Amino acid sequence: MTSDATSSGDLDRYHIAILAELQSDARQSNAELAQRIGLSAAPTWRRVKWLEEQGYITGYRAELDRRKIGLGVLAFVRVDAERSAGSATKALEDEIRQLPEVIACHYISGTGTFELQVMATDLDAFSRFSINTLLKLPNVKDIHTSFSLGEVKAGGALPLTHLQG
Amino acid sequence: MTSDATSSGDLDRYHIAILAELQSDARQSNAELAQRIGLSAAPTWRRVKWLEEQGYITGYRAELDRRKIGLGVLAFVRVDAERSAGSATKALEDEIRQLPEVIACHYISGTGTFELQVMATDLDAFSRFSINTLLKLPNVKDIHTSFSLGEVKAGGALPLTHLQG
């Protein structure tokens, strides 16, 4: 990497306001954004471009209603790997990355455990996925599933309160 | 609710293509989007508006690099509630919803357990947060924390493969 990955010191309150605004609505016009943060259009636009170039903003994504598109089941799955280090685990990571049903996967400990977030149309489809796909992946010892019974909070907007708060 | 929440039957391949495109880049111009899905600009625009109005698209969000903005720690926290039903749990939900450090929270079982995703600047800040805030919430029995040691897959794009795939 060319620069420090954890240097957020060069963000002023306008940068922070832009990040907050674009996190809640990425499709507002630059004019609208400028007005909301209290700057005129040109410098606002320059700052947005700068935030993109520096890698603070990594992309813009539409958020979909998972139930409307037929994904009734969201599950948190802990996958225990047989061996926790080496090429076997790397291979397992690569396999997991390929699965569209897995929307997130984190390596969470030294004991070879992954935490996955899995989407499926219904319980039946999830069942088939875990038996036919997950449990057949190389180096998988076993899995523990917890289903989401309700979303108390979602939408994953990152807190910015620690910046100049 | 006014209409069926799980009816994705009125989506044709253009709708699906639009959802896929906007999930990967929500800021592309309508002209670009139209060209990619193989339709001209006006009908593409109407379809996008329709998807927004029907609630398939719930919003557009900028994705930020959590490390660049100083959030070095991501943790998965299981919160066990004292009593699993009634107003005490509802109150706990409301408290959790208020915390900016908690970016996601799901109710995951009948035993009064929540799965949280928590962001913090560093281990020290996380430690303070769990001791001073999480453990002091009403109706919390105990918590189990797993730290993310690496993101194998992230970015939470929903699979659309089950639609007319």
Place this chain on the structure above:
DNA sequence: AGTGAAAACCGTAGCGT
């Protein structure tokens, strides 16, 4: 439904402060 054109708006660059 999709097409094509027209008007309003916005993004973008350059210059002045």
Place this chain on the structure above:
DNA sequence: ACGCTACGGTTTTCACT
């Protein structure tokens, strides 16, 4: 570094097929 102005392109609407 911010703000203003002006141009070129895009979004967005509307009338027509």
